[in-house]
Amino acid sequence: MKKLLGIIIVITLTFSCKNKENKKTETTVKTEFQEVTTTDYVLNKPTKNIKAVLILFGGYPENANDIKREFKILENAQENNVAVLYMNYNRKLWLEQHELLQLSEQLTNIVKEHELPTDNVYIGGFSSGGNIALLISNFITKQNSDIIPKGVFIGDSPIDLASLYNTVEKNVKRDFSGPVMEESIWLLETLGKQFGNPNSNISKYEAYSIFTSETNNIDNLKYLKNTKIRLYTEPDSLWWKKRARVKYEEMNAYRIKGLSESLNTLQFKDVEYIPTVDKGYRSNGERDPHSWSIIDTQNLIAWMLKK
Numbered sequence: 001m002k003k004l005l006g007i008i009i010v011i012t013l014t015f016s017c018k019n020k021e022n023k024k025t026e027t028t029v030k031t032e033f034q035e036v037t038t039t040d041y042v043l044n045k046p047t048k049n050i051k052a053v054l055i056l057f058g059g060y061p062e063n064a065n066d067i068k069r070e071f072k073i074l075e076n077a078q079e080n081n082v083a084v085l086y087m088n089y090n091r092k093l094w095l096e097q098h099e100l101l102q103l104s105e106q107l108t109n110i111v112k113e114h115e116l117p118t119d120n121v122y123i124g125g126f127s128s129g130g131n132i133a134l135l136i137s138n139f140i141t142k143q144n145s146d147i148i149p150k151g152v153f154i155g156d157s158p159i160d161l162a163s164l165y166n167t168v169e170k171n172v173k174r175d176f177s178g179p180v181m182e183e184s185i186w187l188l189e190t191l192g193k194q195f196g197n198p199n200s201n202i203s204k205y206e207a208y209s210i211f212t213s214e215t216n217n218i219d220n221l222k223y224l225k226n227t228k229i230r231l232y233t234e235p236d237s238l239w240w241k242k243r244a245r246v247k248y249e250e251m252n253a254y255r256i257k258g259l260s261e262s263l264n265t266l267q268f269k270d271v272e273y274i275p276t277v278d279k280g281y282r283s284n285g286e287r288d289p290h291s292w293s294i295i296d297t298q299n300l301i302a303w304m305l306k307k
Contacts, residue, residue, distance in 0.1 A: 033078055036114065037064075040106065043114060044074060045083035052120040052304045055085045055107065055149075057129030063088045069283050071126070071292035076301050083116055092160065093128050093190075094208040100139045107136070111147050122304050124150045124230075126292050130154025134210050136218060142223040151228035151304065156290050159210035160255040162198035165191045167250040180244040211259045218262060228270045229263065230303070232257050234280045234289035252290075 032143035036043040042064040054077065058067040061259060065084035068074065077084045087090075089103065125133035137152040158164045164187065171184035196205040198214075206217045235253035240246050249255055255276065260273035279296075 025050055029164075040088050041110065042068070042088075043083065043110070044077070044086075045114060045116065046078070046081045046151045048119050049081050050083050051081045052122060053083045053085065053111070053116045053118075054304065055087065055121065055133075057087050057125035057132045058090055059125075059127035059129050060091055060093075062090055062126070062129065067292070071295070071297070072304045073297040073300070076297045080301050080305060082301060082304065083114075085110065085116075089132065092127065092132055093158065095135045095139075100136060101236065103132075103136050104140050104143065104145060107140070108146055118147050120304070121147050121149045122153070123149045124155070124295075124300075126155040126159070126295075127157055127290065130157030130211055131159060134159070134224070136223055138223045139225065141227065141290075149227060151230070152224065153230035153232065153295070153300070154256075155232045155292060155295050156234065156252050157210070157256070158252055159259055160213050161191060161195070161209040162202055162205040162212050162214060163250075163255055165195075165198050165205075167246065170250065171244065171246070174245055176245055177305040211255065211262070213255055213258050218259070218266070221263070224268070225266075226269045228303070229268065230272045230274060230300075231260050232274045232276065232295050233257070234276045234278075234291075236277075236280070236289040239275045239287070239289055 032047045034043075034045055034047055035047075051305070056067050056071065059068075060066075062070070067086045074084060076082075076150060092099070095103070110116075111121075123133045123137050125131070132152060133152050134157075136148045141148050166186035168187040168191075172188055175181065183207070189207055195208070198205045202212065202214060206212045206215060206219065208220070210220055211218055231255045233253040234252060235248065235257075237248045237251070240248075257273055257275070260271055263271045276294045279294045280287065280291040281293050282288050282291055
């Protein structure tokens with residue numbers, strides 16, 4: 001997860017210029033953006049007429065700088081007067097109750113301090129950040145917070161912790177060398193220490209996981225029944241087989257598709273499963289279906305602004 005898993009001050013001016021016949025005067029309309037950088041987050045916001053707020057959580061080791069580098073959404077956000085809040089909140093696969101309370105309070109305080117609108121808030125995350133996005137969205141909706149999100153999205157997130165345990169256990173047995181092996185050993189130890197073996201007792205996994213496919217448990221999403229949900233993934237089976245010898249049934253994509261089917265069966269209002277093809281690339285050009293780039297930024301902004 002360490003591997004799997006963005007802050008330069010930017011002031012962007014959008015100019016609309018009209019040349020007059022005498023070519024001596026020029027009219028310029030400016031939309032100004034402000035960047036605020038703290039130890040906890042980076043906020044890029046229009047100085048006026050904010051149409052929506054997008055809160056982003058990165059993958060396991062990603063901070064605000066990393067998200068900004070890998071997820072090229074800022075230009076589209078600025079063109080549409082959308083504020084983007086990049087969180088330095090990471091290294092979480094699940095959230096304890098006190099963490100949910102603290103994060104909820106932190107987000108509420110940020111929105112209030114910077115006078116961001118609360119009527120069109122969206123929360124999203126990549127990889128483990130997607131787990132955070134779903135869990136905190138469910139919690140603040142349940143709490144009837146001031147910043148209840150209209151929508152939430154994930155990018156190839158490990159939503160089923162019990163399934164993740166079984167997959168990494170198989171990886172360790174395969175003894176596949178390299179980063180995959182290192183990551184699998186760490187995950188197996190982390191999950192086992194916290195929750196035990198799901199094949200012996202799955203209840204702890206159900207209590208903290210987004211989705212437990214074995215028992216079709218979605219308790220940690222039940223307050224999002226009327227929230228717009230998007231589930232992005234790139235199910236490139238050949239890439240994953242070559243990289244880690246995993247089967248499709250062992251991939252995040254398989255569990256994400258299963259979650260979408262379960263939510264639709266349970267009549268969640270607006271759930272979109274969005275599988276992509278050849279969209280996953282890191283900012284350095286490296287092919288990786290487990291990347292922020294599987295999320296189409298222009299389409300995402302349009303989804304947020306759709307009435």
